[in-house]
Amino acid sequence: MTELLPLNPDELLTTTRSVRKRLDLERPVPLEVIRECLEVALQAPTGSNAQSWHWIVVTDPGLKKAIAGYYAQSFDAYRRSASYSGARRFDDPARDATQTRVASSADHLAAHMAEVPVLVIGAIFVGLQLPAGNQAGLWGSLLPAAWSFQLAARARGLGSAWTTLHLEYEKEIAELLGIPARVRQGVLLPVAYTKGTDFKPAPRQSLDAVLHLNSWSPVSA
Template sequence: MTPDELLTTTRSVRKRLDLTRPVPMELVRECLEIALQAPSGGNAQGWHWVVVTDPERRKAIGDYYGRATRAYLASGSSAGALFQDDPDRAAVQRRVSDSAAYLGEHMGEAPVLVIPCIEAARLPEGNQAGLWGSLLPAAWSYMLAARARGLGTAWTSLHLVYETEIAELLGIPSGVRQGALIPTAYYTGETFKPAHRQPLDDVLHLDGW
């Protein structure tokens, strides 16, 4: 797989996660070792990675995630509610919403749940880019490494509605914040193709807006 292919075919995998096939912990460790090579502000490396494989804890996290997903889908601001005036994009959004609903019901069945975290005694007021910029690139590197090894992942954050409850469940200290919840599993089917995106010239601004 070339770098371009890896970068353009790493999709959010929801319905195609293989919920029955175990994922070796050594494979997850390989992906995390790669994630640790990502940039970190000031080289602080304040990240932590909670990997959940215990069935009861996965189910508990899945229950919280399902509750948050159902509220999100009923909110009127979910993916399926966007771009209703554009028939082509609306159809894509409905598929995204449908797959999000599926993952909401099955998150706890994913064989591995990865929660990237970062040390933060308190969230900065105003601009938080420096904080999350020291975690999210590493989480994306984890997902790319997983894709290169035949694993599917999905970037999710709806569980953060219940961040405190999940922190208590997993014993995450109060000075550590969660950044995402990444289900990890082998995927069904052969491969993935690049997603349809809006033309670059619609979003490119040279030397100013």
């Protein structure tokens, strides 16, 4: 088993960041390490214990280049939208500076996606079609496992970034990889060793700004 970083649970949870610019694009990632991370991911909760998730690990340069091409097309549209991280502004200079850094790192990842050693797509068996209305029950059986994968990767000196922009071309990527129509993709995780492991907690809003107790009224009111 791969040697783990000396992180206690709280350190692991609060320092697992979306890593983009600090992904080491030159260092190979052994498939066995990815398998270790996925074994951890399979311990995540899943509705009715269905375990209907699937994991597509892509290392072939041609396939990565094709996926990166679709991602770049989607990212270009995102970059010109109001949702782009660099377009979001707040009444807080420090938070605005953070948004600028996030946008720069997102730009970097989009430009270098094909060079990332491993791409991992988390998917789940759906059936004939996605359920109507709130789909939390469905995705709640996949996304916690994907986060567990990211935590396991961090513990082994690897970094990743949660991305979903590829879903604009989900059908094309499914055809490229031979993913059945009844299996839907939920997340794309570019994975590589990181340049250094000294990640820190990110600045966040205060808990009281988003905490509600017994009603929607904020606790700080």
